[in-house]
Amino acid sequence: MASTQQQRTLVRGGTVITMDAQGDLPRADVLVSGDRIVEIAPRIAVDDALVVDATGCIVIPGLVNAHMHTWQTALRGVAANWTLLQYFKNMHAGLATVFTPGDLHIATLVGALNQINCGTTTLVDWCHNNPTPAHNDAAVAALLQSGIRAAFFHGTPKPDPKPGETPFWEQPHPRAEVERLLKAHAGEPLLSIHAAVLGPHYSTLEVALHDFRMAKELGLIASMHQGGGPARTPDGWERLEEAGLLGEHINIVHGHALSDAQLARFCGLGMSFSAAAESEMSQGHGHPLTGRLRALGRAPSLGVDLESVMSGDMLSQARIALGIQRSLDNVAYREAHGSIPPTSTITTREALAWVTIEGARMLQQQDRIGSLAPGKQADLVLVRADTLNMQPVHDPVSAVVMQASLANIESVMIAGQWRKRGGRVLDADIGSLLESLQQSGRKITQAMGI
Template sequence: MNLADSSVPERWSTGRTVVLGNVHVISMDSRVGDFVGDVVIEGDTIRDLGPGAGADRPDDALVVDAGGAIAIPGLVDSHVHAWEGALRGVSPDSDFMSYMALTHSTLGPLMSPEDVAVGQALTAARALDQGVTTIVDNNHNVRSREHAHAALTALRDAGVRTVFAAGVGMGQPDGHLLPLLLELRSAHDDDMTRIRLMQAFPTLDGWKFAVEHGFGAVAEFGTWLDDLDGYLTSGLLGPSFTLDHCAGLSAEQWSRVADSGAAVALAPRSDPHYGFAAAAPVLQADRVGVQVGLSSDNEFEYGSHLFEEMRQLMSAQRGAAAAATQAGEQDVPRPWGVRDALRAATVGGALAAGLPGRVGVLAPGAKADLVLLGTDRLRPITSELGAAVSYATVRDVTAVVVDGRPRKWAGELVGVDWADLVRRGEDSRDRLLARIGHSVEDLRFAGELVLGG
């Protein structure tokens, strides 16, 4: 059997040993290294990998010849607002305040649980299609328990590993949120889904609740918050916290982030798009030894694509390092290479998801979350690592495995009626736009949706 055999997902039964052979493996684990050989999967876990690792296999094992495909760990989107999935491209030129007004104040409050669910499903399908196996979903549209359960059910049905950070829109009542977290953890928290707190503007009371109950939290973190030092010196931050953006932090504040052990998720396209900074602050993170994760943020104005985000972040780091060197600064971090970029999208993402060593690497005992890149369109290849980071696109993602189950195979999502999903998303979007006096035809050639316009 091979990667083009569409019957593989049907034969890939739960619990059956699967051997992916003839693979160029980029493990992102220094103990394993990179090699050409086999990846052996049992259930939801990588049992073994290496040259000849598949030789010792059960007689009924499913053996797939990967034909020299490139295997990388499943990518981790460290910060995405999945509920906006059906609003893709509604206002591609909006600035930050317009985005907030449209999502938090206007469209978000109109969304039913069903609207949220289809947005979640679309975001999850796009994630899997592009090789993202884990998302940290900063869901700031949890307006009721029904909205929360609909969102989580959609993600579970899609088969993407999820950290679900529940929150509400800016200025919306959130009295229900903290008790709801306990309910969500009881109903949904397991190996595929983790529950966290998200507050559009974090509060120390919320953070204390998260710490006391073992949730952790995510926060959109930057100079738009009052008293950044108060958060950073609260004693609450730790590895179960993820700070997004980190725009405008001083060197001393970056040191405090590093000392706290909190994870950091950078958004290479979002930051300059919204005017937070000329580029994501990756060099500042490098200076204090923080391993960053990678974020797509949202699809309201630009499409999520972790391969593109990798390249953007690598360019931002190299440009910042060059500028610092030319300015005569001392102890400038070295310019990133392609492995550094992939590390942000895998190892750094695992830190942001609170799953270091379990995802983001290909190693014995790690979760069987991986991506196979076909090489036909990438040739000629001199460096598999370079091809994976600098050249790959969604069309090169041939197979995606999450928790030991194929979610994409032979270039197609498994079990997804894409046409029906898109139709439901468009219906949701059209209903929402109609309620604020707009239609797709009004906006077809517009860059920005102007409320009342």
């Protein structure tokens, strides 16, 4: 995408929440050069930078959406009343089967642009409706076109098998296609390629062993869903652990079926966990893993999961995950002690970390993104705080997590480039894109009689 920005930018006079060692600064400047943050200080004197007035704004690190099936953007609201079982039947075995590469492209493009609109600067696009290389290419092209920082997790479709067909749970991940994508997009500054595998919960042991070895050999993060019905390989995690295939590059999404002993071992191995609190509570997964992870000294990253069910706003996800776990903790305390707990168990700063630095950690990019610090990528968001819904701001972190909404996302910078300014997403013909998205959504739903 063409840039209209000068080489150096000074974001002046905002309240800066770094989520880093520098802490919070009531009034500070952020100097950006190229794609990196150069300096954060109460006052920076420069004469060769474009000055952006951030007075009245809270400057936060770009949000990280650690798990989203962006291909479902044209189906917003379609699955809002479905349980997980209905979702498997109606989405994967139904609607997904009529997607063309063009459908994947428009859904991914609009979904990624909306993430920018909502303050997300890094999107984990967990793409598992990609039956052909053309589908993959369409999705990746859309991510690149949007300007978002993206991690494309190459998955596999999950239709019901037809007579004589090998079911998806017996099919090894297509390594050659992953290698093709890695080669085609080597060196892309805003794109990384990883693997969205079935895992032992949704595949045979043979497939799981193949997929985990592939990820380890190719140096990829392997992410998988865990939970939602009985496991196809009940002893799969034990066998994978015995084979030495677990470690920091393994990401588990949801994770409700894991025992306490398994969760403790996996935390010890450095594996990461991504929760989708609103989706999990809505569709019947169970309570998010947040509290169980906190008891082990760990924290989740968070993802929207499904825009076919809910909003793509990551601040809402932080708020919902925080509220759910506080409620669980409060109920547990009352049952044990017969009274309201004396303090909250989780702070709003923790919740903000779930959608910033913990998302970066899930991608093993915490040295580059997730917080604001000199040398890190210039991914930042200006949250308008001098507004009816935000004033007065006594605690900027709590204001962002508990009061802010999409309406307050004033500007978004990714790798030093403004992607949203003055409340408007840049370099995109939104009207035309929405018309194409609507056409795609109508075609897909009508084909399946919805």
